[in-house]
Amino acid sequence: MILEKAKSIQSYILEHRRHFHAHPELGYKEFQTAERVAAELSALGLEPRTGVAVTGVVADMVKGEGPTIALRADMDALPIQEQTSLPFQSTVPNISHACGHDAHTAMLLGAAQLLHQEDFQGTIRFIFQPAEENNYDDPDRYSGGERMVKEQVMDGVDYAVALHQVPMMPSGVMSVQEGPIMAAADIFTIEIHGKASHGGLSPEMGVDAIVIAAQVISQLQTIVTRNISPTEAAVVSIGTINGGFAPNVVADKVVLEGTSRALSQATMQVLRDRISAIAKQTAEMYGGTAIYDITQHYDVTENHPEAVKVGAEVAVGLLGSAERLIRIPPTMGAEDFSFMAQQVPSVFGLLGSMIAPEVSHSLHHPAMTLNEEVLPLGTAWLAETALALMKK
Structure with a gap:
């Protein structure tokens, strides 16, 4: 059974997970991580391509004619100071694997070890992508997943599979x-421009960017309540507001920063259109101008029914009980596997990795830790799902 084989290489998986954890790297800077990944793939006789989407690694395991199944892991860490006191905690100040991408990378390396021993007809494409968390300084504002799609990594792929560990889900589910x-x-900005004047002496000579900003913020709250169906999920939030430079001067500039989210691409486009229209038309109504700029974006991560049917059956077999395959509501968090899932039928699984409720923290928390005992399960699920999809 493939789970038993995964358990037999648990020390291999843990060694790599702990190494990556101790040496985290931010997006598009995963040079050491990529070098180690490429070395492990080369040791299996594969010919990894490095420098894909800046620091990504891609390798094909080919065993005869058949479909191509992509297995993906993300490699980047977060700009967060770790607070776990683990013996292998981050050695890099203010950078840590607070989302568990170290575990994802290690599990995919483990899956490569397992699949190397299996007989199949087709190709397994191992994708180790950079920059899932952000687009950083990418000139096109692409995160790693989107940049990999733009660089044709998904060309010829029939199905794609990925996994995320979840420290707030019980282990073993x-x-x-x-x-x-x-x-x-x-993630967006709205830059509002008015005209400065003396706020006490001659306010009528100015165009108050703060007044415009206040109206824009108020009007943005009507989008979800009046432009989106009550049966659809959507969020528009303004997180920061910066503007003005003196208490007695009409402000000539205000910058708003916010986020918008939706569970369908169509609803997301409605949000974008309405934010843009409200910002620009409100500013014009008061004699100013507004620039709406999307600085970071992710598509909906959507699981395909056919791929899910296979992935769920594999999960039940590995878990030993259908009761351990749980349903959870969609989350308004984002994941850039979405760009790959928009290209081909895909399945994105969630792996419970809770240690204990009293010591568990959510993703991106400085003290986030995970139960390493579940890593062979995730490894086995990746490998077995790829094999099962190949048989389709």
């Missing part, structure tokens, strides 16, 4: 369900 499971998400 998984969630593999069809439809949207994570939201489309934008």
